[in-house]
Amino acid sequence: xxxxNDWPLYEVFIRxxxxxxxxxxxxxxxxxxxxxxxxxxxxxxxxxxxxSIWVVKSSEIVASDPADADAFFEPARDKVYRHPTFYDIxxxxxxx
Amino acid sequence: xxxxxxETRFQARIDADERIEPKDWMPDAYRRALIRQMSQHAHSxxxxxxxxxxxxxxxxxxxxxxxxxxxxxxxxxxxAYLYGATETLGVTREALIGELLTGAAKYSSIFNYPTPTWAxxxxxxxxxxxxxxxxxxxxxxxxxxxxxxxxxRICKEESFHQRQGFDIMLTLARGTDAQRRxxxxxxxxxxxxxxxxxxxxxxxxxxxxxxxxxxxxxxSNDELRRRFIEFTVPQAExxxxxxxxxxxxxxxxxxxxxxxxxxxxxxLEARRRAHDAGRWVREAALAYAAKPRPVRQEATG
Amino acid sequence: xxxxxxxxxxxxxxxxxADSNLVLAQRLGEWVGHAPALEEDLALANIALDLxxxxxxxxxxxxxxxxxxxxxxxxxxxREEREFLNVALVEQPNGDFGDTIARQFLHDAWQxxxxxxxxxxxxxxxxxxxxxxxxxxxxxxRFSAGWMVRLGDGTDESHRRVEESLGRLWPxxxxxxxxxxxxxAMLALGIGVDLAAVRAGWDRRVNDTLTxxxxxxxxxxxxxxxxxxxxxGEHLGxxxxxxxxxxxxxxxxxx
Numbered sequence: 001x002x003x004x005n006d007w008p009l010y011e012v013f014i015r016x017x018x019x020x021x022x023x024x025x026x027x028x029x030x031x032x033x034x035x036x037x038x039x040x041x042x043x044x045x046x047x048x049x050x051x052s053i054w055v056v057k058s059s060e061i062v063a064s065d066p067a068d069a070d071a072f073f074e075p076a077r078d079k080v081y082r083h084p085t086f087y088d089i090x091x092x093x094x095x096x
Numbered sequence: 097x098x099x100x101x102x103e104t105r106f107q108a109r110i111d112a113d114e115r116i117e118p119k120d121w122m123p124d125a126y127r128r129a130l131i132r133q134m135s136q137h138a139h140s141x142x143x144x145x146x147x148x149x150x151x152x153x154x155x156x157x158x159x160x161x162x163x164x165x166x167x168x169x170x171x172x173x174x175x176a177y178l179y180g181a182t183e184t185l186g187v188t189r190e191a192l193i194g195e196l197l198t199g200a201a202k203y204s205s206i207f208n209y210p211t212p213t214w215a216x217x218x219x220x221x222x223x224x225x226x227x228x229x230x231x232x233x234x235x236x237x238x239x240x241x242x243x244x245x246x247x248x249r250i251c252k253e254e255s256f257h258q259r260q261g262f263d264i265m266l267t268l269a270r271g272t273d274a275q276r277r278x279x280x281x282x283x284x285x286x287x288x289x290x291x292x293x294x295x296x297x298x299x300x301x302x303x304x305x306x307x308x309x310x311x312x313x314x315x316s317n318d319e320l321r322r323r324f325i326e327f328t329v330p331q332a333e334x335x336x337x338x339x340x341x342x343x344x345x346x347x348x349x350x351x352x353x354x355x356x357x358x359x360x361x362x363x364l365e366a367r368r369r370a371h372d373a374g375r376w377v378r379e380a381a382l383a384y385a386a387k388p389r390p391v392r393q394e395a396t397g
Numbered sequence: 398x399x400x401x402x403x404x405x406x407x408x409x410x411x412x413x414x415a416d417s418n419l420v421l422a423q424r425l426g427e428w429v430g431h432a433p434a435l436e437e438d439l440a441l442a443n444i445a446l447d448l449x450x451x452x453x454x455x456x457x458x459x460x461x462x463x464x465x466x467x468x469x470x471x472x473x474x475x476r477e478e479r480e481f482l483n484v485a486l487v488e489q490p491n492g493d494f495g496d497t498i499a500r501q502f503l504h505d506a507w508q509x510x511x512x513x514x515x516x517x518x519x520x521x522x523x524x525x526x527x528x529x530x531x532x533x534x535x536x537x538x539r540f541s542a543g544w545m546v547r548l549g550d551g552t553d554e555s556h557r558r559v560e561e562s563l564g565r566l567w568p569x570x571x572x573x574x575x576x577x578x579x580x581x582a583m584l585a586l587g588i589g590v591d592l593a594a595v596r597a598g599w600d601r602r603v604n605d606t607l608t609x610x611x612x613x614x615x616x617x618x619x620x621x622x623x624x625x626x627x628x629x630g631e632h633l634g635x636x637x638x639x640x641x642x643x644x645x646x647x648x649x650x651x652x
């Protein structure tokens with residue numbers, strides 16, 4: 001079975017409503033960007049799921065490696081002073 | 097880290113109900129089992145378009161025609177979600193479809209039964225989609241993230257399918273004598289194949305135990321089948337239809353699965369024909385995309 | 398005498414629009430499950446659903462105007478071939494994907510021009526349907542024109558195939574924008590549209606896309622189809638026989 005005529009894979013991101021971020025919903029195949037947008041509309045918004053679509057070729061996505069997760073994300077763990085709950089404010093002080 | 101340690105850590109993550117994502121380390125056997133199950137599931141959606149698609153041009157009212165087109169289209173959408181989720185495991189859709197077309201891959205044997213009457217569209221929605229929902233709801237919590245997310249989307253859409261099927265059966269059951277007969281005969285034909293959709297009895301199910309350990313499967317075949325019967329029998333009574341008595345003929349199941357069902361040949365031929373007839377179209381689109389030209393600007397935002 | 402004489406002209410005018418949508422939706426429905434790619438299957442089904450939706454609104458409206466109690470199903474399933482007033486273009490068989498795309502494109506370019514003007518019809522219900530339908534047709538045209546360009550400017554094979562499709566379908570396009578007595582009467586009443594203006598818009602859209610697709614516009618040939626007067630070729634009868642078979646087999650049944 002030939003794989004030569006397979007259309008490239010695109011990832012699809014949809015904004016469900018104004019005010020929300022685009023969210024990854026899945027992937028599809030399309031020969032070009034215009035077709036990818038149209039396919040995204042037909043495959044992922046048949047029930048009013050979105051008001052805006054982004055498509056990007058899957059091969060263009062740069063992703064972090066789970067093997068690097070410790071080095072990437074652990075260093076943020078002990079920076080507790082970044083969070084507002086770190087600070088004890090007396091009850092009498094309002095709107096802070 | 098050696099394989100044994102990786103496997104131990106992997107199983108610990110599963111046991112802790114963590115989700116496995118595409119780039120995470122996973123045992124080859126887990127990857128292979130998922131590819132097999134998910135692609136079979138995707139193939140079933142695509143082949144499943146055919147028996148009901150058989151009635152699109154003859155739907156007896158324009159409203160039923162619209163509902164049926166939307167429903168069959170949804171099956172195609174479900175196939176697309178599932179192929180997409182399977183591709184995250186490092187296989188291409190083209191390769192998976194190749195396996196379907198050569199007969200190497202399996203799909204749900206229910207779609208190898210014919211739809212000679214309009215009532216079959218009702219019975220498929222009510223019984224086949226009903227059984228599918230029963231199988232699929234637990235998959236929304238399965239351990240592989242992309243599969244679970246695709247299933248959430250699918251299950252949301254699937255309940256419309258079951259309801260429209262029941263609605264057809266209800267209309268027929270309350271209709272003329274000929275319509276009632278059509279409905280009963282259809283139930284008679286689809287009942288056993290629908291029960292077979294849950295897979296062989298637990299004692300003979302070769303993939304079940306490992307799938308349970310991996311939380312790809314959460315209930316046994318027999319347990320789901322029993323629950324389906326429990327839900328469906330009262331629905332049939334409401335319709336005034338008689339559920340067939342007897343036991344499942346597992347030799348029929350084996351035979352249909354091996355390619356000897358009434359419509360195996362037609363279903364695969366239809367898929368092959370569409371694939372072959374579409375080749376020049378897919379090639380044209382690729383050739384067009386490969387030609388240098390100013391980029392069409394699409395708005396984003 | 399044509400079948401038209403049996404209809405009040407306003408009803409016939411709405412039926413022309415309704416039937417063209419219904420018959421094209423029926424044709425596109427034949428594709429479901431058989432398209433060249435999974436995503437194209439979904440795309441064709443979406444267009445079929447839009448056209449079927451438009452047909453239902455228009456048939457219902459025609460039934461109300463007629464005042465004989467015929468609903469959408471009575472009009473769709475219980476009329477004879479001769480009473481169907483769709484343009485001949487839409488009854489042409491699906492053929493290959495190129496035939497289907499060419500048919501769709503020629504139709505969509507026409508429908509966009511038509512609906513854009515019908516939105517100002519003095520028939521308020523028709524204007525409302527046209528306003529809704531215009532949004533759908535605008536998308537259909539985007540889809541079909543995109544494919545015309547891909548096929549025309551794709552491979553040698555796709556270029557040859559779609560050029561042949563265009564040539565085969567071209568004679569059916571003449572009636573789209575050629576006004577007959579009914580069209581003129583409806584225009585005079587402010588219900589219908591000026592087909593000369595539709596023609597100008599259609600020409601521009603077709604020429605632009607064909608140029609981008611590196612396709613040659615076929616020459617107009619003398620044979621004229623008159624589907625919209627109920628005079629059809631050999632294909633519509635079979636299409637209707639299939640579509641109406643179950644409904645007609647159970648007279649009076651509810652579905």
